[in-house]
Amino acid sequence: xxxxxxxxxxxxxxxxxxxxxxxxxxxxxxxxxxxxxxxxxxxxxxxxxxxxxxxxxxxxxxxxxxxxxxxxxxxxxxxxxxxxxxxxxxxxxxxxxxxxxxxxxxxxxxxxxxxxxxxxxxxxxxxxxxxxxxxxxxxxxxxxxxxxxxxxxxxxxxxxxxxxxxxxxxxxxxxxxxxxxxxxxxxxxxxxxxxxxxxxxxxxxxxxxxxxxxxxxxxxxxxxxxxxxxxxxxxxxxxxxxxxxxx
Amino acid sequence: xxxxxxxxxxxxxxxxxxxxxxxxxxxxxxxxxxxxxxxxxxxxxxxxxxxxxxxxxxxxxxxxxxxxxxxxxxxxxxxxxxxxxxxxxxxxxxxxxxxxxxxxxxxxxxxxxxxxxxxxxxxxxxxxxxxxxxxxxxxxxxxxxxxxxxxxxxxxxxxxxxxxxxxxxxxxxxxxxxxxxxxxxxxxxxxxxxxxxxxxxxxxxxxxxxxxxxxxxxxxxxxxxxxxxxxxxxxxxxxxxxxxxxxxxxxxxxxxxxxxxxxxxxxxxxxxxxxxxxxxxxxxxxxxxxxxxxxxxxxx
Numbered sequence: 387x388x389x390x391x392x393x394x395x396x397x398x399x400x401x402x403x404x405x406x407x408x409x410x411x412x413x414x415x416x417x418x419x420x421x422x423x424x425x426x427x428x429x430x431x432x433x434x435x436x437x438x439x440x441x442x443x444x445x446x447x448x449x450x451x452x453x454x455x456x457x458x459x460x461x462x463x464x465x466x467x468x469x470x471x472x473x474x475x476x477x478x479x480x481x482x483x484x485x486x487x488x489x490x491x492x493x494x495x496x497x498x499x500x501x502x503x504x505x506x507x508x509x510x511x512x513x514x515x516x517x518x519x520x521x522x523x524x525x526x527x528x529x530x531x532x533x534x535x536x537x538x539x540x541x542x543x544x545x546x547x548x549x550x551x552x553x554x555x556x557x558x559x560x561x562x563x564x565x566x567x568x569x570x571x572x573x574x575x576x577x578x579x580x581x582x583x584x585x586x587x588x589x590x591x592x593x594x595x596x597x598x599x600x601x602x603x604x605x606x607x608x609x610x611x612x613x614x615x616x617x618x619x620x621x622x623x624x625x626x627x628x629x630x631x632x633x
Numbered sequence: 634x635x636x637x638x639x640x641x642x643x644x645x646x647x648x649x650x651x652x653x654x655x656x657x658x659x660x661x662x663x664x665x666x667x668x669x670x671x672x673x674x675x676x677x678x679x680x681x682x683x684x685x686x687x688x689x690x691x692x693x694x695x696x697x698x699x700x701x702x703x704x705x706x707x708x709x710x711x712x713x714x715x716x717x718x719x720x721x722x723x724x725x726x727x728x729x730x731x732x733x734x735x736x737x738x739x740x741x742x743x744x745x746x747x748x749x750x751x752x753x754x755x756x757x758x759x760x761x762x763x764x765x766x767x768x769x770x771x772x773x774x775x776x777x778x779x780x781x782x783x784x785x786x787x788x789x790x791x792x793x794x795x796x797x798x799x800x801x802x803x804x805x806x807x808x809x810x811x812x813x814x815x816x817x818x819x820x821x822x823x824x825x826x827x828x829x830x831x832x833x834x835x836x837x838x839x840x841x842x843x844x845x846x847x848x849x850x851x852x853x854x855x856x857x858x859x860x861x862x863x864x865x866x867x868x869x870x871x872x873x874x875x876x877x878x879x880x881x882x883x884x885x886x887x888x889x890x891x892x893x894x895x896x897x898x899x900x901x902x903x904x905x906x907x908x909x910x911x912x913x914x915x916x917x918x919x920x921x922x923x924x925x926x927x928x929x930x931x932x933x
Contacts, residue, residue: 438701486729492699494727497719503689504724507660507696507704514658514678514702534720537686541693545681 390585392421393460400456402469403479415557415584415609416445416524417453422590423522423553424457432462435489441519442492442508446501447526447555448482454491455479463490499532501525502552506542509550509602522551522594527568528559542602543576550602551594552577555584557609572604584609636668637796640737642773643780647705648672650784651679656703657784662690664708664737691717694732695724703733703784709743710736710793711752714759726762731789734759735780739769739795739827740873740898741913748905753898757877759791760850766807767850768792769826769872774802775847795872796910797827805847809856813843820866820931823857825849828872828919835924839932841868849878854885864890868928871897872919896927 390397400414420443424430428441445454455472458464464479472479478487482496495501505523512519525535542550554568564571569579580593584607593605636644644665650657651672658679659669666673666682673680683689687708694704706713713736714721725732736755743750759765766788770776776794782805783790804810809823813833820841824832829845836843844860846853849871861867865886869878875897882893898917906916914920918927 442699484727494723497723499688500692500720500723503692503720504696504699504728506689507693507698508700509696510681510693511658511697511700511702515700517700534688534692537683537689538692541683541686541689544684 390418391587392417396421396456396460399459399466399469400452402466403452403455403472414450414453415526415555416447416450417456418585418587418609419524419553419555419590419607420445420454420457422587423594424461426587426591427594428522429519430490432490435463438515439517439519442505442521444493444495444501444505444508444521444523445483445491446493446495446505446523447498447529448495449498449526451479451481451483454483458488458490464488498526498529499534502535502538502542505550505552506538506545506547509542509547510545513547513549520549520551520597522553524553524555526559527554527556527564528561530554530564530568530571531560531562539572539577540575543572546600547602548597548599551597552602552604553594554604554606555609556606567606569604569606576601578603579606580604581606581608583607637742637794637798638773639770639776639794639796639798642777643707643735643794644668644672646777646780648675650705650781651676654703654784656701658697658702658704660690660694660697660704660706662687662708662712664712687712687717688720691720691732692724695720695728695730698725698730698732698787699728703787705733705735705780705784707735707737709738709750709752710755711738711750714755714791715752718758721759722762725789726764731787733780733783733790733792735792735794737794739793739797741904741917742796742910744910744913745907747907748903753874756791756793756849756871756873760877765789765791765850766848768805768848770794770805770847771799771826771829771845772802773798775805778805779847793826793873795827797872799827799830803829803845803847807846807848807853809844809846809853809860811842811860812845815840815842817862820868820928821861822868822870822928825869825871825878828870828924831914831919831921832870832924835921836928839925839928841928841931850881852878852881852885854881857882857885861886861891866892866931868894868896868931870919870924871895874898875900892931894927894931896924
């Protein structure tokens, strides 16, 4: 499943960023997840970007934020014209997003391994204040290499953060593989886990809407042709220099 | 390890700060958790011990601040500042949120623990990041006033506790205060935090004035310019990495000819000895004899 069903206007917005009308949207591994989140899952709106009760989407994997920018533009958070000069001197949109500059961007990210620990604190802070808002944080499978994620995975589970969902977009870019599968790394700590096909909007929606009251949830969204199995012998190793280019 | 007066006072203050302000949450990585057991029982949701996970400790603080809470983060200086430095830079500063970081184990307080538990570069590192205020209280009463005041703000604040403290508390208004006056032409010795009494002892019979601050960053540059006068002869004595305040002092005095001496923990070599903090102070030239010898350079 490598084709996307994200609506053509959103793909058009994405093309304004990439500057390439023929660019294969499937190269943007986060596009479908981010679209489904903003279109069908999150309680957010452009006129409520400071509302304490809004849901939070944290793009931890700050590399390749083009799909997030395109979705924010499609949903009215930022002007479409912002997409035409990304990373220029005058632009608020960079190759890594900055929450201070972009309405709807909840964290500045780029250095890997920061989003999940921040999401744990955010979910905890919302729970302390009896907010019903959810926190959804998107990390990459390669990003999971950062040890800070291991700290946060254990902490979130022990704190019983039912308002936290971690989406792992698995495009098999991690360097050394995850024997046993990524979901198992979370499940062993007590997370509710689900493996879904990363381009299947119905499956993504179902998985992203599912939460448990006393446990965090992980959704591993595979954006390569096959689900990741226990056998990692055929794991494609992505050149790290290409990681910044592909969303 | 017995707890020092400043640290004891910090744990006591946290209890009432949590009682009074529902915005405050304390984030720990094991260190301090036992001392806060009673407080934690009263506020189980707002005393958060993440285990031995300092990256997550600071990341969680960033998330709490994004949720509108006021995080107070506490552990040993090297683990708070050096181990989690990128988290301090990105999860707080880059997100444009604040936290109150309170360290224990200043410079060589943990002398018997060795280099792993010492971080004389902490103030230099924190003050290299934008938007931070650094307090180095010289007395438990100063610490208590600083913690209570800063807990009610949303600023990025680093507080450096020490086992060393002065006999009496001084103002904690962020300004430079003259402790021992004299003719305006006399050299000025600025003592930071818990080194004040040592500086006073070291210079008791020397022709110098002595001033004090518990807030080295941002330095009270206006106060320094006023006290230092048109042609300053100045020594700045800090209980951490020597020259930490050099750039701030140089900028403050850029418009006048000045002679400035920076006294602190030497940068050149790791001291591979245990012993007491007193032993380390002597080895670093930060006991009364060492400071006296350095200040006399100004008088020669």
